[in-house]
Amino acid sequence: MSSGKLPNQSLPVFEDHEAQEVAYTTCYMCACRCGIKVTTEDNQIRFIQGNKNHPVNKGVLCGKGNAGIMKQNSPAKLRNPLRRKAGTERGAAEFEEISWDEALAMLTERLRHIRATDPKKLAFFTGRDQMQALTGLWASQFGTINWAAHGGFCSVNMAAAGLYTTGHSFWEFGDPDWDNTKYFMLWGVAEDHASNPIKIGLEKLKRRGAKFVAVNPVRTGYQAIADEWVAIKPGTDGMFALAMVHALLKHRLIDEEFLVRYTNAPQLIIDTPGHAGHGLMLRSEAGTPVIWCQQRDGFAEATDPDTAPALVGEYETSEGVRVRTAMSLMLEKYLADEYSPEVAAKVCGVAAADIERFALEMANIAFKETIRIDTKWVDWAGREHDHFIGRPVSMHAMRGISAHSNGFQTCRAIHLLQALLGTIDCPGGHLAKPPYPKHIVPPLKPARDMAPNTPLNSVPLGFPTCPEDLVIDEEGAPLRIDKAFSWDAPISNHGMMHMVIHNAVKGDPYPIDTLMLFMANMAWNSSMNTAQTMDMLREKDDTGEYKIPFIVTCDAFHSETVNYSDLVLPDTTYLERYDTISMLDRPISEPHVACDAIRHPILSPDRNVRSWQEVLVDLATRLEFPLFVDEDGSARYADYKDFIVNFEKAPGIGFLAGWRGENGDQHLVGAPNPNQWEAYKENESFFEYHFPANQRYFRHANQDYLEFAKSVGWVGSSEQIVIELYSETLQTFRLAGEGLYDGPTPPKPEQQQRLREHFDPLPFYYLPLEQAELAETSAEQYPFYALTQRPMHMYHSWDSQNAWLRQITSHNYLYMNRARAEEMGIMDLSWVWVESRNNKIRVQVKHMEGVQADTVWTWNAIGKQAGAWGLSKDAPESQKGFLLNHLIAETLPQSSQQSNSDPITGQAAWYDLQVKISPCPSHEQISLPNFDSLKELPDCDPSADELTYSSGKNVNLKRSFKDTLNSR
Amino acid sequence: MHPAFSVLFFTVTSGFGYGFMLCLIVLQQLGLLDMGREEFLLWSGVAFALFTLGLMSSTLHLANPKNAWRSFVRFRTSWLSREGVFAIVGYPVLGAYVAAVWFGQTGLWLHVLALVCIALILVLLYCTAMIYASLKTIPQWHNKLVPPIFLTLGVSSGLVCVGLAKGWQHAELSITALFFLGLSAILKLQYFSSLGKPTRSSINTATSFSQASVTLFDAGHSSQNFLQREFVYEVGPKTTALARKASLTMAFLAPLVLIALLWSKTVTDYTQLAAWAIVISLYVGLLLERWLFFVEAKHVVRHYYDKS
Amino acid sequence: MKLGLVIDLDTCVGCHGCATACKQWNTSGTIGPLTDQQPYAENPDGPWLNRIRTFEVEEASSSKTVHFPMSCLHCENADCVTVCPTGASYKREEDGIVLVDQDKCMGCNLCAWACPYGARELDTNQGTMKKCTLCVDRIYDQALPEEDRKPACVLTCPTNSRLFGDFDDPNSDVSRAIQGRDGGVDLMPELGYQPTNKYLQPRPRKQVDELSISNQEPKSGLSGWINKMIAR
Ligand SMILES: Nc1nc2c(c(=O)[nH]1)N[C@H]1C(S)=C(S)[C@@H](COP(=O)(O)OP(=O)(O)OC[C@H]3O[C@@H](n4cnc5c(=O)[nH]c(N)nc54)[C@H](O)[C@@H]3O)O[C@H]1N2
Ligand SMILES: Nc1nc2c(c(=O)[nH]1)N[C@H]1C(S)=C(S)[C@@H](COP(=O)(O)OP(=O)(O)OC[C@H]3O[C@@H](n4cnc5c(=O)[nH]c(N)nc54)[C@H](O)[C@@H]3O)O[C@H]1N2
Ligand code: SF4
Ligand code: SF4
Ligand code: SF4
Ligand code: SF4
Ligand code: SF4
């Protein structure tokens, strides 16, 4: 990559390097968390560039990361703790500044009372943050089960489908093998968390001449550089995937070795329809799943290495129970016409011939262009192999799949496709990112029991495998405020944040006292049905008391949600605080490198702000959480830094994995190191552990890896992680739905029906719930699917305050297929009404070619409420920009109780939205709904109307006067 | 192109000034200008005033006028620089001629000086034209007709000023005026029709996708930027058509008719008023003509915004 | 020396990284500051030296969306230089970089008029013309580690869609990049500006063979299935 050394030139000294300081930290402009090298001169940022050595971004930065200067200089930064003035209405923005002591004292008092009486009355929810390990620990120490992060409305479908199937997942828990893959299929991704890694990877594989297929109704961003664009109908990917499965099975183009050795495909399933136990695994006395061994011509334990399991077959046990292999069930299910490419074509709008072709192209790469990496490795049974087999077909999928109410099963269908091709954690396939893979599923149950002044006996979020694990009372009613882990959404591993405000206001299942929000713009882009959510936040009961009595928001900027808070705690920016990117949290690891990282203050705040990390530790100490105080009640940790260094989750395991041990010579596990932060700073603020060649693939069945993972606390045992194509967990819940389960069963018929219909142990396609219900009543009424996409250069709501980024996009359009729009007489740039079953908005249309004809879409979260984010009242964000969220209902058409979510995981179904569009006669060019402008916060200087930023003196390169005269 | 008024005013007014000075000198040299020295001084003063006013207004659209003096530096390549230099040289040289006349000087050297002045003014008018005509990026300006048009218009405006100064009795004056106005009218009409021709650049050559239909999906910025303000100045076809008619009528038709009438003695009273009418009509007509010259000029950067 | 950029339209995903990297480097750099007007109001706008547009390119055979980054192309035959009356605008003999001397510019816009590529934008606050400097204040800075002596936009591009180097040196990144991609293309060649920067058109779409299944009879369901002996 050298550009050839340039000759020395007689040029002025442009940079005063002596006056400059260079520091390494971690970007926070999005969740990708790239390593950055920040050059400053007298507390001003000269330049933010990518850290070449950082495993995530290898020196590059995206559009946002490069605009950090204008995030740091945002006029919307909060300056002081704020309290809603006594006697003023919530949402009227009558705030008064108070001191931190006052703020924390009043909060402590309130929280102490809740904790001493009824801990669940505190609901603590966090948005796009990256410190769930700490907030989760805090909540369990407080003793409330009402905690979760954004996962439930984000992409829990991907996480859950992965963790219940392969042991890792898409999202942040796995990556395609960019260096070896020869065929890459991208499902429903506009940008994603692995923002720079995906960009780096796509270029790698294009340069290598690999094929890139983009499955997406819209052709922008990544899809623009794909070799083939599949303009699929939203919500139908499950059908598309399973039709490819159909084609592969039809021609028996599958990796049978992989299925036999690494999946539960050969395991035997009890086949006694209508009886308890139907569809469960046949198990030995030891409780181990059973296979049919072809050598012994008899049953054998699936964990027995010296067997030759039959992949397909039907047998009878000595007790005369009929059993069939999981694979047999799959053949039966997927070879049926219902999944033939011809039928699928009608559903997905993708030609049958193309569906079959994609399947055969992938088979060709997987089985004819197989790669081989010659490395000795030992499998789970201790057998040595001299090479890794690579089937270089890989996939990545995200919210285009997850944000539908059929997303969990769709994502499982994609994992099934990967497994049939043998491309899971193999060279060229989809690789797990340590600490993943985990056993299916991690032995962590969601906490249920609460008592005053007592920490939870478990964490609020976990992995249910049977009805007993649900967080419900004897009557089967939800115990959590968001109704997670209830019969409505049994496997809602990440909670259901999108239901909290709705439920709390309805008092269903019960009212709460305090809602504490961190990094979540719940009064705006992060809520469905925004307009009504804003009303709910102000809703009062007959006694005149707010239905949510107290709302605390920790934010760094003047967001819409700040406006609806009773107490506002101003945070620092990412360049002003200590922070950890921990392996206990969402890992930033790369497939072959386990990593974590830190942030540390590079600039000193010019405001009265405190980092949420510090505040949480402070509160935990004031509230005397057992983990945070010593016996005598004195503080155990001086501050956040001290907590990170000395807190041990398990002996030797803390938030930071690098430079542990008294003298910092141990990694991953080791005693606390008092100088750990310094060690990180010396090492450019990140830690990486590289895996030896023999531990890089097939880690679900790789003995050396599994034993290592166990030794560092990533997994509980070194047994093989068997990929669960057939999910006994799902079948267990289905039996409960059928009343064939001796244990808790759902009381309500509709709950029973949801379980029966959706908890299929094998992936299947179904019409998204909202669409199914609409189809019954008003099928033709809403002819368009309506979606949003992430703009690569903006992060949710927070980049409109960025003077550079908002120049790129300060308002959004509704994009329509040109031909389709013209048919309807809707002209380019004209204004239209967009109506859903829930609401009606007025927006401006823009035509484009590259969008599926029945689909309309817009950029996410560009629309803003006037007055927020330091923007003027007439800023286009509020006058022309808009949110699609107003149209999305948080509940289903036919039941105001039933959340608009995936029935299995509770994932918010943002993209099930259907709308109708009609031209808008009025000549008024303002988007609707349009809300009153927010009032300015106290002590905020009006935003500059001209910005001339320079960190130092600009040194002009002068042209000699002589030259101006002489040159031609 | 965005029509900055300062620029319209500059080109038209200095055109009048230089054209007037040119005609005064030429006619005087031909002995067709029976003017006393006071009268000559007065009218050349007017000419000086006009082009000085024009030149001054041209500095108004500079974002950094304090560096205006530097504009003489790039005489070698820049037509704008050349115009500046000649404009400055113009003052002593033209001044010398006027002075000579005032002091009643005669002799061969005065004729020589006259020739120098004439050449200088023609070159000046040519430079102004070339500032625009040299821009390959604007096909409507990069057009053979532009320099002759600026020249004939300059001369015409000069002649009508003389007409105002001396009245329209002299057949010679009227005929020359009719000739030059007519000639510029023809050139202008030709110019208008030449705008119809397709230009070489297109969104295809701009993006290198020669075989496809290319449309702009996203400009990369939401609100108007410098490029759009400068180059994407849109007026409806109706407006331009109307402006064309108006400018042709006021700049050419009206003056031609009036001059013809005066000359043919069909009109005998209000002649002074008529002479004023001619000047004003031409001046306003040319302002319109210059506005169109900008508005109808389509910079190639427009292709990157999907505007042809 | 003939320094310039190669821009690869085959891999650019339109992330705007190069645009904002350019903005942040240069606002404190030699051409800076780059003043933004109404940064938080109705029409936010300021000079950018590099902008990314997106086009939809519809062809019978292959339709695509193309992200199209544009900064100064440092033309060989640069009228933006010849028209400049003050001499503020010039092309360096040493390396062909086209620059604007901020102390000499009088803000007459003529150079912007003469540029076919929209590469020059006036800074109304500074009263001077701003344009890409090819990061002349980075590429020669001996105090920077050698691999950092590249334009900010090139360093930051996640997809290597921007390459920097000397076109006179056959082994430079840029020379090697255009070899095998038909030497790259010029934008609006008909104007004869002879841009130094070259654009690489999207590669022909990759084709993959289907696995031939002629010899294999479709196995319908369990019936046709014979298990293989596979050791667990
Ligand atoms: N720049 C930037 N990066 C971000 C974020 C941001 O706001 N800005 N947000 C971060 C967060 S919180 C998240 S969750 C991730 C999400 O990252 P993405 O998964 O990229 O999220 P979306 O932008 O919702 O993209 C969804 C894509 O799926 C497509 N799609 C919609 N429905 C369907 C469907 O039924 N089938 C298929 N095949 N495609 C469909 C849409 O057209 C869109 O391209 O991004 C993270 N990264
Ligand atoms: N229509 C539609 N709606 C969506 C989505 C969609 O695709 N379409 N995506 C959904 C998804 S996946 C997600 S994850 C959510 C995003 O949901 P959220 O995370 O709720 O939204 P953000 O806008 O990312 O940021 C929330 C708040 O964090 C604040 N913040 C930023 N930096 C800091 C900091 O350093 N400290 C503190 N304390 N606060 C900070 C911001 O000011 C903002 O107010 O949106 C959801 N909403
Ligand atoms: S992807 Fe961009 S915004 Fe996100 S962390 Fe990396 S550089 Fe920062
Ligand atoms: S940084 Fe690279 S990928 Fe992003 S827009 Fe610029 S050229 Fe394209
Ligand atoms: S791109 Fe424009 S500014 Fe750059 S050299 Fe060429 S003509 Fe001049
Ligand atoms: S704007 Fe400045 S650089 Fe451009 S032509 Fe005028 S003086 Fe020269
Ligand atoms: S080379 Fe430097 S100045 Fe030019 S576009 Fe790239 S970053 Fe901007």
Ligand SMILES: [Mo]
């Ligand atoms: Mo998300």
